[in-house]
Amino acid sequence: RNSLAILINLVSLFEAMDVFNKFTGKLARTYETSDRNSIEGILSKSREAFNSMKTMSVHDRIKALQIVLEKILENGDSLSDLITEETGKPKKLASNEVLAAENIIEAAIQALNNLSYGTINYPLLGNAVNYSIYRNFARGTVAGTCDYGNPLSSAALKIAASVATGNALLIFPSRIAPTPSLKLISYVGDTQLPEHMVQTILSEESEILDELLSLAHKSQGNWELVFDDDEFHEFTMLENFERRPENRIAIIWNDADLDSAAESITKSLFMASPGSYIRSMKIIIHRDVSEYTLNRFIEIISSIKIGDPSDPDTGIGPLVSGIMVSMTSDVLEEEIRSGSYPLLDLNIRNPFIHPVLLDSTGNNGPMSMKGVFGPVMAIYRIDSLQEVVDMCMVGGDCTDASLYTSDINIVRSLFERLGFSSLNVNMEPALNPEYFRTLFSSELNSPIYTKRSVLNL
Template sequence: MKQAEVMSEKETVTGYEDLNKQYIGGEWMDGSEDYEIENLNPYDESVLNKFKCASTGDVDRAFHIAKEVGKSWGETNPIERRAIMLKAAEILQQRKEEVIDWLVNEAGSTHLKAGIELQQTYDMIVEAASFPTRMQGLITPSSVPGKENYIYRKPLGVIGIISPWNFPLYLSMRSIAPAIAIGNTIVVKPASQSPVTGGTLAAKIFEEAGLPAGVFNVVVGKSSAIGDYFTGHPISKLVSFTGSTPVGKGIGRIGGEGLKKLALELGGNNAFIILDDADVDRAVEAAAFGRFMHQAQICMSTNRILVHESLYDEFTEKFVEKARQIKYGDPRKEDTIVGPLIDNKAAKRVVELVERTVKAGAKLETGGTAEGNVVLPTVLSGVTKDMPIFQEEVFGPAVGIISFKDDEEAIELANATEFGLSGALHTQDLQRGIQVARRVETGMIHINDQSVNDEPQTPFGGEKNSGVGRFGDGFILDEMTTVQWVSVQVKPRQYPI
């Protein structure tokens, strides 16, 4: 396509309206509650829009409508479902600037992070477009003479999706796209801090792509009012949640009581291991990205940097200098790397965590303060495993550097928390790196890279308190489907009675 044609298309794209409404059964409407949620810009705390909140009655209506249309959607020709997915991906690209603007203003995303999130979302939708024709079954031998066994794979039904505010568009779409591509219907409850990018924006895209009414529903409300009701709703067959471990455990309890399937991606306290033969400069660059991208408000962010004692001083000096050069502030400026945390409470929590760690004996190398909701890039040295920044998930642009003496101690330190989501390891001996990596109790680990990696064709998920289930590729297909055994007695069977 020529550049002039691209410009012409951009000029004809009109911004979406009614993004501050509930979306139930194909209709955009206000919620039934009297109170509102103010959707705030985390950088300047200006009001972007207001949502009249959904009630439990609205939630109930959304689930019942999703169930009503479920059979027809599940029986839709897979090629039709694939076409809708590909159309949605095309619309996302056409509305790139609009989507990025929402990510910057609602989620505090820098342009770097917003661009990465947009691409990941696009890739996820395109990957999910292959799912309608991947619903493969089996024919297996039978131990009974004259019988044939058929195993059919079917959509689960209605799926409840609770999405977070940090990567709201992508982490919602990671469940939305596979679920509807497979033939399920969905009800989405986005985080109150990102109701547009986590819910209504995606609904608008799929509505424009031609998705039938009722397949995709969005309810926006306070978790204290509708959260437990949403999670435990008897119609949903699976609850997909991305968020903190404490909230995830509560969802797990409620979902378990309802005998629901669960896909829970929870917190992380990810180790970045630098062995004694590592390329220090390469490790510095990787660790800076893994820690400071999107203000480290990512479950996979590098939380603890473990450095062999022989490289500790060199790495610390270079990493601190790198951190001091990182531009922070207004996310609307294209060269900003570290923008605001989601709110003032989050910023204060990170600063207090740093202060507690310094009080425990760590050295503050740089940062440690906040300007509004922007926490400056912060590095602490001399950290030990009993300090707060080692044991707690930071979820902000502060990181501790820890020394170790050998591979065994590195593994012990890496495994010394309740989390096990992601990680990274640097070495020039790849076989050694693989052997160490396999002993780290984590769902994912990346050699000579950093910890923030997510590809739609790979299994994404954690161990220990970092969650249950796996997203991505055939793994999420397994989570969001069920199988049925149908046997056919072809020849008359001889019964013993």
């Protein structure tokens, strides 16, 4: 089990797949094999692994996860280098993703350590993996994807949840940035987990997803193949850039701490997002404070270093795909034709897009409807709460946003009128949980996530 292909039980459903360095554009590695196992063979091996997992004690599963964690700690620098190479994510953000993977594995270990019984058929995982597709109980073979923006931590989530719940795992690494996921999966081969407990499919063809989806939820004795259809739909969309994403939304009211708001928004959009996975933001600013806030945005953006993601000082690296660059460029051209104007000089040279700040007030161009996979901030100046509501609703329902105000009545009004599933409130006293317990009664089914509660997780 020393070969990488054997360690990860790599199932090749294509002749060759090339992976490129996102900064240099040079070929980094090619994955290929002559072994073309059938789907039936893959699932048969998973069924055997699932049956073997039933006999593993909690102690043995904890030990297996500890070995995986030790390998991450030993290889942290090389893992972050792979993330930077294949995603374009700046080095410091790649290091953060390695830390995130460590935390996910540690959360699963802690959850298993806290079990009060000897078997692990229905464990409760920690918050870091609690939202996983596996629903936290043993079903048979579960399947999941690794996204190109977070190839290591998304693989860690699947592995941690699968081992903790006793499921065999069929995993789809991103074809754009597969190697960080494959490296992490290979560490499973150093444990005593059953062979074929994790099987990996790399595929250029969407037909393989369709074929596997057609088998989902079909029981065979005690074995069942379980998919999350929404996750696979999102995976296919992102890998093929088939449609534009939803904008993220930030709302800055006239009582906001403007310096803090500008720094927080810029960091979350440009410097805290994966370089390959940046998604545009619709920023709605009260007109009374718009000029000062825009000047602060320009100052902060101008200080961000764009370039080689392996440079520790780089804040924004290359985008993950030339298709992404081209799509963003086309949308920006249409947006400018419809009346928006850039507040910074446009600088788009594949694979880079320098941060774009658009004044889009009064414009119903494409950025008001949908976002782009690029570092774009579309600014909309407003005077009233009704304008905020109207702007949030353009293009469809608004599900989440960041809100910068100290006025709890503004928070309540927007939450009730827009039906947010989550609202990140960033200023005292509005983010004080006592206010939420007092003003938001139980008839509001959607939770509110404040900055404080996120920090406490």
